[in-house]
Amino acid sequence: MTRLQDCRALDAQDPLRALRDLFTLPEGVIYLDGNSLGPLPKAAPDRIARAVREEWGEGLIRSWNTAGWFELPQRLGDQIATLVGARPGEVVATDSTSINLFKVLSAALSIARADAPARRTVVSERSNFPTDLYIAEGLCRERGFTLQLLEGEQIRSALADDTAVLMLTHVNYRTGAMHDMRALTRTAHAAGALVIWDLAHSAGAVEVDLHAADADFAIGCGYKYLNGGPGAPAFVWVHPRHADRFWQPLSGWWGHATPFAFTPDYQPAPGIQRYLCGTQPMLSMIALECGLATLLAARPLGGMAALRRKSLALTDLFIQLVEERCEGYGLGLATPREHALRGSQVCLTREVGAYAIVQALVARGVIGDFRAGRPDILRFGFTPLYLRFEDVWHAVEHLREVLSEEEWQRPEFNRQHAVT
Amino acid sequence: MTRLQDCRALDAQDPLRALRDLFTLPEGVIYLDGNSLGPLPKAAPDRIARAVREEWGEGLIRSWNTAGWFELPQRLGDQIATLVGARPGEVVATDSTSINLFKVLSAALSIARADAPARRTVVSERSNFPTDLYIAEGLCRERGFTLQLLEGEQIRSALADDTAVLMLTHVNYRTGAMHDMRALTRTAHAAGALVIWDLAHSAGAVEVDLHAADADFAIGCGYKYLNGGPGAPAFVWVHPRHADRFWQPLSGWWGHATPFAFTPDYQPAPGIQRYLCGTQPMLSMIALECGLATLLAARPLGGMAALRRKSLALTDLFIQLVEERCEGYGLGLATPREHALRGSQVCLTREVGAYAIVQALVARGVIGDFRAGRPDILRFGFTPLYLRFEDVWHAVEHLREVLSEEEWQRPEFNRQHAVT
Incomplete structure (x- = not known):
């Protein structure tokens, strides 16, 4: 069985771990939806503010050339x-x-x-x-x-x-x-x-x-x-x-x-x-x-090849932890296990409650998303730029609690609204 | 002859004069290019910063619904x-x-x-x-x-x-x-x-x-x-x-x-x-x-009808001042005099030097733009939301000085580059 400290050890050895500092991630959020909307780069607010105040506000039409x-x-x-x-x-x-x-x-x-x-x-x-x-x-x-x-x-x-x-x-x-x-x-x-x-x-x-x-x-x-x-x-x-x-x-x-x-x-x-x-x-x-x-910024650390290695390690870990810790709760795996056939996300299936489970996770700060269909899908994206192995451990732990305590059955998690 | 104080009197009576405060305009600029890129609304930097930090940064994917x-x-x-x-x-x-x-x-x-x-x-x-x-x-x-x-x-x-x-x-x-x-x-x-x-x-x-x-x-x-x-x-x-x-x-x-x-x-x-x-x-x-x-924000002040009235007054004044103060410098009028046939801009023509004149004006803080053609065009947009009658007076005065002192002949105003 994989333990939390094993995940922390993986983070300690991760050659890409410094890249997480390039992002602003909300306190208490494990963001597994970067495949839908990537999070805010730390440099973006100042850069955009400069574009607004200096390039648009001061430079005006001249910025088409000067900026x-x-x-x-x-x-x-x-x-x-x-x-x-x-x-x-x-x-x-x-x-x-x-x-x-x-x-x-x-x-x-x-x-x-x-x-x-x-x-x-x-x-x-x-x-x-x-x-x-x-x-x-x-x-x-x-x-x-x-x-x-x-x-x-x-x-x-x-x-x-x-x-x-x-x-x-x-x-x-x-x-x-x-x-x-x-x-x-x-x-x-x-x-x-x-x-x-x-x-x-x-x-x-x-x-x-x-x-x-x-x-x-x-x-x-x-x-x-x-x-x-x-x-x-x-x-x-x-x-x-x-x-x-x-x-x-x-x-x-x-x-x-x-x-x-x-x-x-x-x-x-x-x-x-x-x-x-x-x-x-x-x-x-x-x-x-x-x-x-x-x-x-990942280029000097190995670029896309290094990102891909970590992405596969993250998705492998997620699949493994779900199978170890969430057995018996009716979850299936929609994503191929073979590396060559897998992108950077893991999709789980469940006959009933997939939407509500995703909502219950979001309420706990674990943001993934839901895709209706046959079967319904719980979708989790893994972005090696900012995700830690420890985050994967906690995400699965939240999922286990939502399932074992039947938290997803609460009415507030069963009201449907549009999600992109 | 129209005098600067006449223009100031028009500004004092202008029912739309408070709207200028809705914009951030650079010090020393008379902006006659709002028909190409409107200037920065004063509320925009904070609103955009909030969208970046709170809606994107904190709300993440949830903001598609919550924001x-x-x-x-x-x-x-x-x-x-x-x-x-x-x-x-x-x-x-x-x-x-x-x-x-x-x-x-x-x-x-x-x-x-x-x-x-x-x-x-x-x-x-x-x-x-x-x-x-x-x-x-x-x-x-x-x-x-x-x-x-x-x-x-x-x-x-x-x-x-x-x-x-x-x-x-x-x-x-x-x-x-x-x-x-x-x-x-x-x-x-x-x-x-x-x-x-x-x-x-x-x-x-x-x-x-x-x-x-x-x-x-x-x-x-x-x-x-x-x-x-x-x-x-x-x-x-x-x-x-x-x-x-x-x-x-x-x-x-x-x-x-x-x-x-x-x-x-x-x-x-x-x-x-x-x-x-x-x-x-x-x-x-x-x-x-x-x-x-x-x-x-102009709606309680008369909306588009009031904006149009001021726009025509601004463009009328510009035409009049150019004809009074820039006579003999080879400028022609490309824009119809009749109100029903005129938008919110005034275009002047000149056989030679139109590009350089626009550049010399920009260097003085009077931002209009140039459109090549036969004849070449000096294009000035008039936006009643933020332009004052006094601005029109000063713009024409700068134009007169650029022409009378042949300032536009300087080499730095005759290097062409793309302008949108």
């Missing part, structure tokens, strides 16, 4: 590139994940239409994050493609000569299961299809190497593992072999080759810059830069 | 509605102006395709803000429509049986000329076309009554006259007769009827909510609410 606002999508894109195996100049931080998916799926369908007009199907996973499916549903309808939704294990064999695009989320938002990006991309290419990866639950959470996988397009989220703050701008990557082939249809002035020439006709900028559209929300962009700084 | 983040697009939309003659529940604050134009133009083209398939032309103005033209160019190409660009005075007579959509910016960004929204909408409807109005330079600047004009669609900007901060989210309005007819193609989860049901198929929400797409940048949204509060 470098106009270059932020590219500058942050270059920082994100280092986390996902992309090169400088290949990524921009901009808009929302949904809108960036619209851009890259539009481009992919245009390429398919030009190169392989007989291919009329977009393949995705039925349990993909719904907004990805909604965007694909709308675009397929508009462009005359068919959206085919499959279970994860059916995907490989379904790729065929009518597949134009395979569109997947790398780590599943509900289960934490991770696809083999390299193998699936190879299979899809062998079948003649393009591949789009949504990195919402993998950028900053697991090692991603877009070039090694030879992916075609990728998008991702700024406010989960990148710690960019609520609704932070998302990002988009396009392989250089595709970037200049087509306009994406959101052809706004920030994607123009010469945005300040104010010409009446659109001339797309070369490369990833054409995936920009309109003016970006600078305060939220600046918060995203603070979030990225917390990940870049 | 009302999820409802912000609708709440701010309802506030914007009061400024543009829309009703509660008809406007959402979201995304960028370019992206919102994409949504409404897509919807308008879908309606035209359904109701009047022979109509294949989108009419706009050649001097429209370029991003509007770029978005229209891309969409027309994708959907098989023709984009027809005309001079302002040609538009009425060009509307014909092949016109699907008339898409105009209400107040021209370069010249400050304002279209007659009601008359042009009536003419377009008589010709069988739908009308989209871009209110980027009119929302918060002039009186707008979308329902009285019977407009079909409108979009606008959050960071100009709405004072929402750099890159603040934009807004979108759709007449209720159209709102439920079609999906807009950016069918993301925030536009879903039940976003938290996480169903794999898209069911658009009723009304304007379906014009939302992905998660919005909350810090920038919260800054926008601070900006809107400065306009809503």
